[in-house]
Amino acid sequence: MLKRVHFGPSVLPFLLVAPQIIITIVFFVWPASQALYQSLLIQDAFGLRTEFVWFENFEVLFDDEHYLGTFQRTIVFSVLVASISMGFSLILAAMADRVIKGAMAYRTLLIWPYAVAPVVAGALWVFMLDPTLGIVTYGLAAMGYEWNHKLNGTEAMTLVVIAAAWKQVAYNFLFFLAGMQSIPKSLIEAAAIDGAGPVRRFWTIIFPLISPTTFFLMVVNIVYAFFETFGIIHAITQGGPAKSTEILVYKVFNDGFVGLDLGGSAAQSVILMAMVIALTVVQFRYIEKKVEYS
Amino acid sequence: MIENRPIITLISHITLILGVMIIAFPIWVTFVAATHDAVRMVQVPLPLWPGNHFFDNLKQAMVRGIAGGGDLGVGMMLLNSLAMAMMIAVGKIAISLLSAFAIVYFKFPFRMGFFWLIFITLMLPVEVRIIPTFEVVANLNMLNTYWGLSIPLIASATATFMFRQTFLTIPDELLEAARIDGAGPMRFFKDILLPMSRTNIAALFVILFIYGWNQYLWPLLVTTEQDMYTVVMAIKQMLETAEQAPEWNIIMMTTLLAMMPPVLVVIFMQKLFVKGLTETEK
Numbered sequence: 001m002l003k004r005v006h007f008g009p010s011v012l013p014f015l016l017v018a019p020q021i022i023i024t025i026v027f028f029v030w031p032a033s034q035a036l037y038q039s040l041l042i043q044d045a046f047g048l049r050t051e052f053v054w055f056e057n058f059e060v061l062f063d064d065e066h067y068l069g070t071f072q073r074t075i076v077f078s079v080l081v082a083s084i085s086m087g088f089s090l091i092l093a094a095m096a097d098r099v100i101k102g103a104m105a106y107r108t109l110l111i112w113p114y115a116v117a118p119v120v121a122g123a124l125w126v127f128m129l130d131p132t133l134g135i136v137t138y139g140l141a142a143m144g145y146e147w148n149h150k151l152n153g154t155e156a157m158t159l160v161v162i163a164a165a166w167k168q169v170a171y172n173f174l175f176f177l178a179g180m181q182s183i184p185k186s187l188i189e190a191a192a193i194d195g196a197g198p199v200r201r202f203w204t205i206i207f208p209l210i211s212p213t214t215f216f217l218m219v220v221n222i223v224y225a226f227f228e229t230f231g232i233i234h235a236i237t238q239g240g241p242a243k244s245t246e247i248l249v250y251k252v253f254n255d256g257f258v259g260l261d262l263g264g265s266a267a268q269s270v271i272l273m274a275m276v277i278a279l280t281v282v283q284f285r286y287i288e289k290k291v292e293y294s
Numbered sequence: 295m296i297e298n299r300p301i302i303t304l305i306s307h308i309t310l311i312l313g314v315m316i317i318a319f320p321i322w323v324t325f326v327a328a329t330h331d332a333v334r335m336v337q338v339p340l341p342l343w344p345g346n347h348f349f350d351n352l353k354q355a356m357v358r359g360i361a362g363g364g365d366l367g368v369g370m371m372l373l374n375s376l377a378m379a380m381m382i383a384v385g386k387i388a389i390s391l392l393s394a395f396a397i398v399y400f401k402f403p404f405r406m407g408f409f410w411l412i413f414i415t416l417m418l419p420v421e422v423r424i425i426p427t428f429e430v431v432a433n434l435n436m437l438n439t440y441w442g443l444s445i446p447l448i449a450s451a452t453a454t455f456m457f458r459q460t461f462l463t464i465p466d467e468l469l470e471a472a473r474i475d476g477a478g479p480m481r482f483f484k485d486i487l488l489p490m491s492r493t494n495i496a497a498l499f500v501i502l503f504i505y506g507w508n509q510y511l512w513p514l515l516v517t518t519e520q521d522m523y524t525v526v527m528a529i530k531q532m533l534e535t536a537e538q539a540p541e542w543n544i545i546m547m548t549t550l551l552a553m554m555p556p557v558l559v560v561i562f563m564q565k566l567f568v569k570g571l572t573e574t575e576k
Contacts, residue, residue, distance in 0.1 A: 005473075007400045007401070007479050008401060009400070009401060013400035016395055019389040019393075020392070020393040027431075032418050032426070096310060098306045102307075108561060113317060114571075115560040119530055122533075127323065127549075130540075135323055174568065175572070178572065227422070230421060231511065234510075234530060235533055257424075266426075269424075272422040273417065
């Protein structure tokens with residue numbers, strides 16, 4: 001961690017770390033500790049009186065069917081986003097890994113949605129599926145299906161899942177392709193000589209060998225679905241209709257900024273923090289493992 | 295090529311082309327919408343082929359925005375987005391370079407303490423601490439300023455980790471040589487470390503520019519004055535007004551403008567982008 005050859009103690013290193021440490025304390029550690037503290041308080045409706053209530057906010061949350069429903073919904077949402085996006089990119093990466101000619105051109109054409117902001121992704125999809133004007137809605141109507149995500153909760157959920165998965169395909173594709181291209185060609189040739197066809201080779205050689213990538217992407221996709229899809233939901237459904245697309249991050253924002261329930265919102269923040277910490281630990285353990293094997 | 299099976303190769307190409315089409319379809323529809331006039335954009339079915347109002351729409355979006363949007367053109371918002379993205383990218387790189395330098399090349403008290411403090415930021419995404427962070431920024435009178443937009447987002451563990459990794463691969467002999475030649479720490483940093491981390495800095499810049507440009511929740515909270523809005527935020531406001539009077543041609547033009555800068559960065563700096571993405575995530 002420290003260089004063998006290094007500079008001795010002086011004021012300089014403190015000055016060098018100061019900007020980052022000050023920003024971290026002022027904008028990360030302090031607000032996070034405030035969230036922890038506020039999660040133990042209850043404020044009355046006018047913000048005049050504040051009472052210290054220990055874990056009551058948490059108890060209220062875990063007794064609240066809405067909150068538990070949101071929890072469940074978030075999990076369904078993340079699993080759907082992660083599996084759809086990863087499945088789609090896995091197929092495309094397997095194909096791109098085969099074709100050699102043009103693999104890089106396909107890569108260019110597939111990775112740019114990474115750069116599209118979540119809200120913008122939301123705008124693109126909401127426009128295509130607008131209940132009155134949308135072009136896809138028109139196509140669905142021609143096939144006899146009436147689409148209206150503003151009234152139908154399942155359709156609203158479908159729409160945000162598709163938009164979120166669409167945006168994440170780029171990232172997954174890039175990592176899957178890199179993983180597949182790092183598999184030694186001799187392994188695959190040996191299997192081919194033994195008479196294994198392309199499908200069989202995929203399931204018995206390629207897929208097991210990229211399993212570390214798959215696991216890593218699973219964690220990244222879940223983090224993405226949990227925290228970075230706020231913009232998509234805010235743009236498309238605002239959590240509606242009837243809260244059918246309200247996920248945890250959206251509820252923190254909505255309860256805190258719109259509903260002004262600071263204690264409840266802070267308690268939710270704390271629960272989310274615990275989840276990020278857990279996911280980060282999982283991610284880091286995986287990295288350690290990878291270093292061991294390679 | 296393991297074996298020559300033209301039919302399978304053909305199937306692969308067809309699948310890939312279908313995949314590309316599915317991925318690109320939303321953009322095509324958006325582009326087409328941005329080239330038609332408002333009258334055409336309320337007739338079902340909407341067009342699938344470009345019209346000839348692209349520049350009219352561009353001008354209207356840049357200068358006037360949409361009806362009911364407070365006569366606010368997108369031009370100013372694009373500048374705000376650019377300023378925010380640049381400040382976040384440059385700021386993150388600067389503070390991370392300095393702190394990684396200190397942690398790798400100096401022995402000083404609390405070194406590991408500082409390192410863990412930086413590590414913690416990984417676990418506190420802005421989404422989970424929005425309200426208290428908002429209060430801090432409000433107390434510091436930084437609402438509606440570029441500082442308020444960017445500084446709370448510039449502390450980053452990933453950038454520090456990446457530079458730490460880069461510095462650890464730089465041979466010790468270089469520092470020894472620099473010392474023999476009488477170079478002090480800052481001279482060594484400027485003349486040896488910085489040039490040697492050039493590609494990493496560029497790769498990180500690409501990723502951070504995209505990250506900064508695409509910020510949404512944070513600008514939504516800290517800006518209340520229209521002349522501080524970023525273009526990504528504007529999209530949401532336009533979608534809201536679209537409930538009453540959908541000017542989809544202008545909305546989609548704005549959407550195009552909002553996504554073009556980062557998308558072009560990805561396409562034209564693909565190598566750096568891929569490097570940045572794969573190295574910051576490890």
